[in-house]
Amino acid sequence: MAQGTPGAGGESLLFLTDEQLRKGIEAMFFAYRGFTADPDRILQRYDYGRAHHRAIHFIHRSQGTTVNNLLGILGVTKQSLNRVLRTLIRDGLVDSRVGSRDRRERHLFLTEKGEALERELSEAQRRRMRAAYRAAGPQAVAGFRQVLEAMMDPDQRRQFRAKGDGGQ
Amino acid sequence: MAQGTPGAGGESLLFLTDEQLRKGIEAMFFAYRGFTADPDRILQRYDYGRAHHRAIHFIHRSQGTTVNNLLGILGVTKQSLNRVLRTLIRDGLVDSRVGSRDRRERHLFLTEKGEALERELSEAQRRRMRAAYRAAGPQAVAGFRQVLEAMMDPDQRRQFRAKGDGGQ
DNA sequence: TTGGAAAGTCAACAAGGCTGACATAAAATC
DNA sequence: GATTTTATGTCAGCCTTGTTGACTTTCCAA
Numbered sequence: 001m002a003q004g005t006p007g008a009g010g011e012s013l014l015f016l017t018d019e020q021l022r023k024g025i026e027a028m029f030f031a032y033r034g035f036t037a038d039p040d041r042i043l044q045r046y047d048y049g050r051a052h053h054r055a056i057h058f059i060h061r062s063q064g065t066t067v068n069n070l071l072g073i074l075g076v077t078k079q080s081l082n083r084v085l086r087t088l089i090r091d092g093l094v095d096s097r098v099g100s101r102d103r104r105e106r107h108l109f110l111t112e113k114g115e116a117l118e119r120e121l122s123e124a125q126r127r128r129m130r131a132a133y134r135a136a137g138p139q140a141v142a143g144f145r146q147v148l149e150a151m152m153d154p155d156q157r158r159q160f161r162a163k164g165d166g167g168q
Numbered sequence: 169m170a171q172g173t174p175g176a177g178g179e180s181l182l183f184l185t186d187e188q189l190r191k192g193i194e195a196m197f198f199a200y201r202g203f204t205a206d207p208d209r210i211l212q213r214y215d216y217g218r219a220h221h222r223a224i225h226f227i228h229r230s231q232g233t234t235v236n237n238l239l240g241i242l243g244v245t246k247q248s249l250n251r252v253l254r255t256l257i258r259d260g261l262v263d264s265r266v267g268s269r270d271r272r273e274r275h276l277f278l279t280e281k282g283e284a285l286e287r288e289l290s291e292a293q294r295r296r297m298r299a300a301y302r303a304a305g306p307q308a309v310a311g312f313r314q315v316l317e318a319m320m321d322p323d324q325r326r327q328f329r330a331k332g333d334g335g336q
Numbered sequence: 337t338t339g340g341a342a343a344g345t346c347a348a349c350a351a352g353g354c355t356g357a358c359a360t361a362a363a364a365t366c
Numbered sequence: 367g368a369t370t371t372t373a374t375g376t377c378a379g380c381c382t383t384g385t386t387g388a389c390t391t392t393c394c395a396a
Contacts, residue, residue, distance in 0.1 A: 016301055021294040022229070024301070024313065025203075029222075030324040031316035032200050033243070035193075049382055054197075061190070068343065075201065080384055082345065104343045104392045126189040132318035133184055133192070136311065143304065143311025145192065148199035150300035156198040219352060235374065248353055250375060272362050272373045 038124035046117065051076075051084045053121055059094060059108045060118045061163060066105045073159055093117060206292035214285065219244075219252045221289055224278065227262060228286045229331060232275045234267070241327055261285060 039053050058073050059065060067085070071078050085108070088094040093114035099105035110118060133141050149157060207221050226241050227233060235253070239246055253276070256262040261282035267273035278286060301309050317325060 016298050018294060021297045021301075022290070024297050024309075025225075025290070025293055026229075026328060027313055027316040028200065028203050030328045031319045032196065034320040034324055035196050037321060051383055057193075061194075066343085076383085077385065078344070079346085079386080083383075086345085099343095102343085102393070106344070122186075122190070122193070125193055126186060128319060129189045129192050130184050132315050133189075135318040136314040139307070140311030140314040141192075143308030144315035145195055146304040146308040147300050147312035148195040150303040151199045151296060152202040153205060156202055160194060160198045217351060236372090244352090245354065246374070247355085247376080251352075254375090267373095270363070270373085272360095274374065 034128065035125070038128055039121045042121055042124060048087075051080070052088060055081065055084050055088060056093070056110065056114060056118050056121065059110055060115070060122075063109050064107045066099070066107060068105070070108065088114070202296065203293070206296055207289045210289055210292060216255075219248070220256060223249065223252050223256060224261070224282060224286050224289065227276045228278055228283070228290075231277050234273045234275060236273070238276065256282070 036050065040050065043049060043053055054074055055070065058070055062069070067078065067081065071081055074081060085094060085096070089096055091113075092111055095109040095111050095114075096106045097109065099107055136144070149160070152160060204218065208218065211217060211221055222242055223238070226238055230237070235246070235249070239249055242249060253262060253264070257264055259281075260279055263277040263279050263282075264274045265277065267275055304312070317328070320328060
């Protein structure tokens, strides 16, 4: 299975053995677990789950987004998202406002309470990410980002790049 | 929160703005979705889920592993794992053999049929990983692996390193 | 003005986590 | 040899978060 044929130019060869690829696959598995571990612990205290975290994260990122837009980002059914939004609205973390241009749409905002939880969650997650970035160094970080982007589906990659690229 | 100084150029310092860290967080989210997308599609055809995939993967990786060992790797309860194993054994993908040294233990093996599904799943996943590695280049791959390792919990990192490191 | 499409809600079901209780067999210890 | 611990399996029941189906409200275009 070893593929080879190094591309043109200065890059050294990529010997992609099945074994190396397997290690990459397992690295993703274990790293993702670490990545979600801290927020998961926090969420438990509030009786929320990962679905709530995702909604909170992306509403924070794009205040005033519509439900439909959020569906596109999260890739779940509207019924599934709705259940999560309902509890967040009930608990006063999210504010849903009828659209003025199109009154079918609901625009979503985090309340002060919602922002507070967002901060708590993202600070925990950033802490781990920051530590990993520091440990690995700037060059590794650039590579990390490149591989992750290349691993996304094209649609996801568009979504990902849509909102400010932070000047990489 | 600290916004900042969009650091262009050749960094030797790490300017870890919240914005850069947020991009890293979202990259993990979208990339993991891509990472699981292909196996998910295959599993659907067999009426299995990700839980089955994980079991199959780690039994393949460590043929003859015990149930208890698998529990440690997967980080789920035995009831949860048992439900999955039961169906895999019933469907003839996994073989469970009483231990010879310690007859309380069950050693798990993939049957030929199990190996076939493992191959189908992991080939799809490797295909994507290989494409991402190629697109990003060898240096990026090394960085990718470094950051992922640094992001794991120490226990997970041990698990990860336990089985042959493929000579990185 | 009316019919279709789009946005959102409610209801019910399934997968796969979880806890708790309990059974069995084998190993380890007293 | 009796007791305790360990490894595994099973039943029952709960929760989260996916799913599909049916429905309402709103908008728009024919």
